[in-house]
Every structure is written in structure tokens, then in C-alpha cells.
Amino acid sequence: MNDALQDWIAEARWFGGKGRDWSLTGTRRVGELPDAPEGLRVAIELAEVTYSSPPSDDAAGDDAGSAGDTDLYQLPLAYYSEPQERLEHAQVGEWDDEDFGHVHVYDALHDKQAMALWLRAFAAPPTSTARGVLDFHSLPGHDLDLEAHSTLFSGEQSNSSVAFGEDALMKVFRKVTPGVNPDIAIHQVLTEAGSTHVAALYGWLDLVDEETNTTIQLAMLQQFLRTASDGWDLALASVRNLFAEADLHADEVGGDFAGEAARLGTALAEVHADLAQHFPVEHRDAAAVGDLAAAMEGRLDAALDVVPDLAPFATGLRETFGRLRELDGIEVQQVHGDLHLGQTLRTARGWKIVDFEGEPAKPLAERLRPDSVWRDVAGMIRSFDYAPRVVALTGGGLEPGAEADQRDYRAAEWSARNRAAFLDAYTAERGEELGAAASRLLDAYLADKVVYEAVYEARNRPGWISIPLAALGEAK
Numbered sequence: 001m002n003d004a005l006q007d008w009i010a011e012a013r014w015f016g017g018k019g020r021d022w023s024l025t026g027t028r029r030v031g032e033l034p035d036a037p038e039g040l041r042v043a044i045e046l047a048e049v050t051y052s053s054p055p056s057d058d059a060a061g062d063d064a065g066s067a068g069d070t071d072l073y074q075l076p077l078a079y080y081s082e083p084q085e086r087l088e089h090a091q092v093g094e095w096d097d098e099d100f101g102h103v104h105v106y107d108a109l110h111d112k113q114a115m116a117l118w119l120r121a122f123a124a125p126p127t128s129t130a131r132g133v134l135d136f137h138s139l140p141g142h143d144l145d146l147e148a149h150s151t152l153f154s155g156e157q158s159n160s161s162v163a164f165g166e167d168a169l170m171k172v173f174r175k176v177t178p179g180v181n182p183d184i185a186i187h188q189v190l191t192e193a194g195s196t197h198v199a200a201l202y203g204w205l206d207l208v209d210e211e212t213n214t215t216i217q218l219a220m221l222q223q224f225l226r227t228a229s230d231g232w233d234l235a236l237a238s239v240r241n242l243f244a245e246a247d248l249h250a251d252e253v254g255g256d257f258a259g260e261a262a263r264l265g266t267a268l269a270e271v272h273a274d275l276a277q278h279f280p281v282e283h284r285d286a287a288a289v290g291d292l293a294a295a296m297e298g299r300l301d302a303a304l305d306v307v308p309d310l311a312p313f314a315t316g317l318r319e320t321f322g323r324l325r326e327l328d329g330i331e332v333q334q335v336h337g338d339l340h341l342g343q344t345l346r347t348a349r350g351w352k353i354v355d356f357e358g359e360p361a362k363p364l365a366e367r368l369r370p371d372s373v374w375r376d377v378a379g380m381i382r383s384f385d386y387a388p389r390v391v392a393l394t395g396g397g398l399e400p401g402a403e404a405d406q407r408d409y410r411a412a413e414w415s416a417r418n419r420a421a422f423l424d425a426y427t428a429e430r431g432e433e434l435g436a437a438a439s440r441l442l443d444a445y446l447a448d449k450v451v452y453e454a455v456y457e458a459r460n461r462p463g464w465i466s467i468p469l470a471a472l473g474e475a476k
């Protein structure tokens with residue numbers, strides 16, 4: 001196998017197999033972009049990664065699989081006959097290619113020349129492409145700016161996003177699976193329903209894979225919310241303002257977030273209503289709710305192996321999950337599935353919610369399964385708990401002379417204030433009170449999310465493991 005390609009995948013921030021033993025067991029060229037200039041070929045490869053060991057554990061929502069499992073990753077590559085100095089930072093390697101001869105290979109997403117081919121293909125879908133069938137779809141109602149230059153986003157992402165000028169944003173899905181991509185399906189439905197809470201979908205790219213007789217959704221093109229502010233950043237700024245004025249209450253400080261939290265609650269309720277109208281709403285009977293409780297208990301069992309510090313909270317958590325068994329049944333529908341403040345963008349025209357892919361580590365079938373709306377509500381509420389704790393942990397904004405316990409008091413006040421504003425607005429928009437059954441469900445989803453976070457932090461940000469543990473300690 002191609003060692004350069006394997007090394008490059010291993011280092012990529014979107015590669016989800018880090019920390020496991022794996023190897024590149026195959027690459028398949030599934031499509032070539034038409035109309036490349038002389039000296040350049042641009043192709044999409046599917047790389048098959050095979051794991052040689054099971055994951056070290058199997059905890060809380062992390063479906064890393066077992067030995068022998070494979071994942072497919074999408075690699076758009078630019079093949080140049082001559083080296084490209086301007087693309088040195090995006091170099092994959094240099095080798096003899098069966099079709100293209102001796103080539104200098106670069107990550108195509110960094111290359112403005114290569115990305116222009118994608119944009120043109122969306123604007124005027126080619127009838128066929130060399131190898132495989134790359135099927136470019138465009139929704140009516142938006143003329144793409146074909147002069148726009150591409151810029152690759154640099155954030156920590158599980159996929160790769162490329163902005164085209166100020167006009168459009170293309171998200172290239174990295175780990176791909178045959179079948180419907182929920183991000184595309186949900187954006188399409190919400191765009192066509194006229195929702196004001198998502199970035200409008202402009203188009204998407206399917207691979208009609210003749211070898212396996214399946215369709216794989218490769219990329220999504222949507223409205224670029226260029227001037228939007230990230231909800232997480234806004235929340236942190238609000239907390240810092242509060243900490244800098246330790247004598248004042250959250251509602252007395254400039255930058256109070258409660259109005260935004262309420263608008264977020266309304267936006268989420270509107271999105272849930274649109275999703276309920278356009279995707280199936282199902283009833284889960286008491287037995288199915290028992291299965292939900294059992295799944296949460298199972299995730300806790302697995303999490304205890306990874307985070308032994310969860311042990312003192314296990315009995316209380318089991319009681320919270322067990323109380324689900326007293327419910328007669330619940331309604332489920334299409335939801336976001338992985339909602340937190342980092343998935344929200346504040347624009348001049350209100351809040352937008354992004355990334356409807358669900359938890360990327362979960363298998364596709366699970367991500368498409370209807371779930372309770374309270375999963376999304378719980379996700380946001382956990383974010384309101386995280387924000388002040390993160391500011392405190394990272395030493396943010398404590399006024400000289402202020403006591404840490406005063407700051408902790410303020411932190412709890414900030415979380416409670418925004419949780420209440422969000423929840424009140426959410427239930428008001430749905431036209432219902434938070435009844436006993438909903439409250440029980442919300443508590444269970446909150447507990448399930450904290451358990452998930454303990455594992456997530458242990459694996460990814462051990463310095464932050466105190467955040468979910470402290471939340472559990474205070475709830476005890």
C-alpha cells in the first residue's frame with residue numbers, strides 16, 4: 001500500500017481512528033472532476049482503513065468497532081505533473097500513478113485551482129464523469145458565484161469545510177457510508193420548508209457507486225453565513241463579562257446571554273416542529289422505553305471502565321435511567337442528535353443550527369433513527385453548564401481580589417439563568433408545560449450526556465474531565 005498516503009491520513013485531523021492499530025488496505029478512484037487544466041488531474045479516492053485491534057474500550061456512544069472492521073474515508077486529491085511550491089503545506093507525496101504517470105499529489109481542498117472545478121460542476125452538473133458517476137445536484141433559487149476563491153476552514157472538525165468567497169460553503173464528508181447522509185437530508189427538508197434556522201442548502205454531491213451498486217453522499221454545498229458568530233464563543237464572552245464584575249448578577253452585566261438563550265429555545269422548538277412535519281413521528285411503547293433505559297445503563301457500565309471516577313455517581317445515575325421504566329411510552333421524531341452551543345451560529349437574522357449529522361462516531365442507521373426531542377434540549381442545557389466551568393478552568397476573567405467561591409456562585413447563576421430562559425422559551429413555543437414525563441426524560445438524557453462527556457473528556461481533553469464530574473457532584 002501507499003505509505004505516503006497512509007502517513008498523511010494518520011496525521012489528518014478528521015481521521016477518527018487515532019489511537020488504534022490500523023492500516024490502509026485499499027484505495028479506489030471513484031471519480032474524476034472534468035475540465036482540469038493542463039498538468040493537473042483532480043480525483044476522488046475512497047480509502048479503506050482496516051483496524052487490526054478492537055478499541056481499548058467500548059464506552060458511551062463511541063462506536064469505534066472491533067478488530068477487522070473497516071472504515072471508508074473520502075480523499076479528494078490534486079495530481080500535478082510538476083511540483084507546486086504554493087501547495088507545499090498540503091503535500092501528500094510523490095509517486096507513479098497507474099493512470100496519471102509520475103505525479104506530485106496534494107490535498108485538493110487546499111488548492112483553489114482544484115476547488116474551482118467542484119464549484120463549476122455544481123453550477124453546471126456534468127452528464128458523466130470519468131470513472132464512477134459523480135452526480136452533482138443543485139437546488140433552484142441561487143446562482144453560484146463562479147469567480148469566488150476557495151478557503152479551507154482550519155478548525156477542529158470531523159469533516160472538511162471550504163468557503164467559496166462570501167457565497168457558499170462546501171462540506172466534504174470524510175468518513176463516508178453508503179446511504180442517506182442526515183446532514184444533507186435534513187438541510188434539504190428544512191430549506192424546502194423555508195426554515196429560517198438553517199443555512200440554506202444549495203446542492204450536494206452523490207457518488208453512484210457501480211461497483212457496489214450503492215449511493216454514497218460525498219459533499220454538501222450551502223449558504224455561507226460569513227458574518228455569523230459562534231454560539232459557544234458568545235456564551236464564553238458573556239461569562240467572562242460576568243466574572244469581571246464579580247459584585248453584579250448575571251442580569252445586571254452587559255453581555256447577559258439570557259435573551260439569546262431564549263431565542264435559541266424558540267429556534268430549536270421551531271426546527272423540531274418542522275422536522276416533525278416532514279419526517280415520521282413514532283410512538284415508542286413502555287417496552288421500547290425500557291430498552292432506552294437499558295441502553296443508557298449499558299453506556300454507563302462501559303463508561304465506568306474508562307472513567308472509574310464515575311463510580312460514586314453510578315447509583316444515582318442508574319436511578320435516573322430506571323425512572324424511565326415508569327413511563328407508558330414516548331414520542332420520537334427526527335432530531336439534531338448532537339446539539340451543543342458549538343453547533344449554533346448567531347446571525348443578524350437570528351440563530352442558525354448547523355451540523356445535522358448526529359454523533360459522527362455512531363453508525364448511520366442509529367443516527368437516522370427517530371429520537372426524543374429532549375435529547376437535543378439536554379445537549380444545549382449541558383452546554384450552559386459547560387461555559388462558566390470552562391472559563392473558570394482556563395483562568396478567565398476573575399476580578400482581582402474576588403474569591404473563587406464567589407465566582408463559582410456566579411457560574412451556577414449563569415447556567416441556571418440561561419437554562420431556565422432556554423427551557424421556558426422552548427416549552428412556550430411548543431405550547432406545553434414541562435410535565436412530569438418530559439421532566440423524567442430530560443433528566444435521563446442529561447445524565448446520559450454527562451456520562452458521554454466524561455468519556456469524551458477522558459479521551460480527548462483530560463484536563464476538562466472535572467467539568468462533567470463536578471456537574472454530577474453538584475446534582476448528587
Ligand SMILES: Nc1ncnc2c1ncn2[C@@H]1O[C@H](COP(=O)(O)OP(=O)(O)O)[C@@H](O)[C@H]1O
Nearest residue numbers: 155157158159160169199223224225226354355
Ligand atoms: N453555513 C455555514 N456558514 C458559516 N459557518 C458554518 C456554516 N456551517 C457550519 N459552519 C461552521 O463550520 C464549522 C464546522 O461545521 P460543522 O458542520 O460542525 O462540521 P463538522 O461536521 O466537521 O463538525 C463550525 O465552526 C460551524 O460553526
Ligand SMILES: O=P(O)(O)O[C@H]1O[C@H](CO)[C@@H](O[C@H]2O[C@H](CO)[C@@H](O)[C@H](O)[C@H]2O)[C@H](O)[C@H]1O
Nearest residue numbers: 158232338340341342379382383384386453456
Ligand atoms: O462538535 P462535535 O460533534 O464533534 O461534539 C463533540 O465535541 C464537543 C466539544 O467540541 C463536545 O461538547 C462538549 O464540550 C462543549 C464545549 O467544548 C460543550 O459546549 C458541550 O456541552 C459538551 O458536551 C461533544 O459532547 C462531543 O460530542
